[in-house]
Amino acid sequence: MHEVSVAQTIIDAVMNEAKEQKAVKILGVTLALGELTMINTEQIVFWIQSFLEGTIGEGAFVNIETIHGKVQCNKCNVVTDVFIEDDGISHYIIPDFTCGHCKSKNTFICQGREMIIKGIRIER
Amino acid sequence: MHKVSDVKIGQDIMKINKKIAADNNAFFNANRITVFNVMGAIGSGKTCLIENAIDRLKDSFSIAVVAGDVVAKFDSDRFAAHGVKVIPVSTGKECHLDAHFIEHAIEGEDMHNIDILFIENVGNLICPSDFDLGEHVKVVVVSVSEGDDIVLKHPVIFKNTDITIVNKIDIAEFVGASAKKMSDDAYTCGCKYVLLTSCKRGDGLKDWNAFIKEQVAGNR
Known part of the structure; x- marks a missing residue:
């Protein structure tokens, strides 16, 4: 449900970086999202691409890598996969x-x- | 000819929230304030449980409330009627509070004599679980009227909470829900402590207030 505000934060950071790099086009954005966050990946892609319309990032791909969940045990201290x-x-x-x-x-x-x-990924 | 390059950013957008939450927590510790982040769905009974705690504890502790909601006025007025300091935070379209909201809420407020701060989060079991506020204790309230499968639908928030309160147990039989199943499910998700309460009938409220006192004592 907070995908819109998260997408907006991502767009701000992406646009700042693109400006610093003197990019003429943004071709793609790669994110890594923890699988235990309450973010829906289809929605976040949709909103990022929507925000990029009409900018140098229009049509950019959004690639999402998954960070798998891990827990650490308070009893034996061992870290294992969720x-x-x-x-x-x-x-x-x-x-x-x-x-x-x-x-x-x-x-x-x-x-x-x-x-x-x-x-x-940008074009300079 | 344009040149294509990959530029590494490596920015965790949650880092900013975590940093502000750590600053908030340091402020609360410096002022010896124990902070409860009270989360739960719309209508689960968060406001009622905080009101009950205020009435039972306000003679022993100085209490303040951050009333977070899409429109904070209504709950804020309810808390103010109990004679405590209230800071309303209207989030507008946002479905959760974040550390930044709390930083601004307490900015400029005289918090020096406050012992307990209740933060009532926006009614929602999804988004608040992604945002630490700098609190000491996470509380999740669920009502039996949400259906007794509600806990298993939202395992992450119950894993991360210090106490789950299964509320409105007086109407469980009328809505066909098992409060025991909800309690068992919360423990299955890894919640440390579960209480069954009814604000109308009074069940479990002594335990709720005892829990708050224990947290305050443990934080000093």
Whole structure:
């Protein structure tokens, strides 16, 4: 639901960088999004491309890489992957935050909540 | 002929929020204020639970509330009627509070004598979970009227919370929901503590206030 404001923040950063680089065209934007953020990837692509219309970035590709979720266990300290089940139809995801090593539920999310603008492809 | 290049940016857009949240947290610690970020869907009972805590705790603690909402006036007026300091934050079209909103809300306010700050977030179980505010305690309120599968629909927010309050349990049988299932699901998601409450009937409210006192004591 906050894809619009996140997209706006991304566009501001992308436009600043493009200006600094003296770009005449932005050909693409690459993001890395944590799979445990509450960001819908289809919506974020839609809004970024919408904001780029009428600018030097019109028609640019938006590439999204996924940062997988990881938890660190408060009991054994081991970092393990968050197992995410996706039913493949409604994309209802069920993350399992159990420690993959000792099976404790006393864990915290240590990766997977990032929203990173990795870079842009430009023409100078 | 134009030259094509890849330019690395590597900027985590959440970093700015995290930095401001850390600054807010440092301010709260310096002023010995324990801060509760109260999240939950529209109509889950966040305002009512905060009002109840104010009434039970205001003789022992100095309390302030940040009333966050798309239009903050209504809840803000409710809190003010309980005789506490209220800072309304109208978010307009935004579906959550972020650290920047809180930084501006407390800027210029005299917070030196405040012991407890409740931040009532915008009614929503999705967006607030992405934005730390600098709080000490995350609270998520769910009402049985949201349906007893609501917790499993939003596992991330329940994983990240310190306490889940399953509210309005007095009407559970009328809306066909199992408060126990909701409680079990919150624990399954990794929530540390769950309370069952009814603001109308009074169930669990002593425990809610005891929890707040424990957090304040633990933060000093």
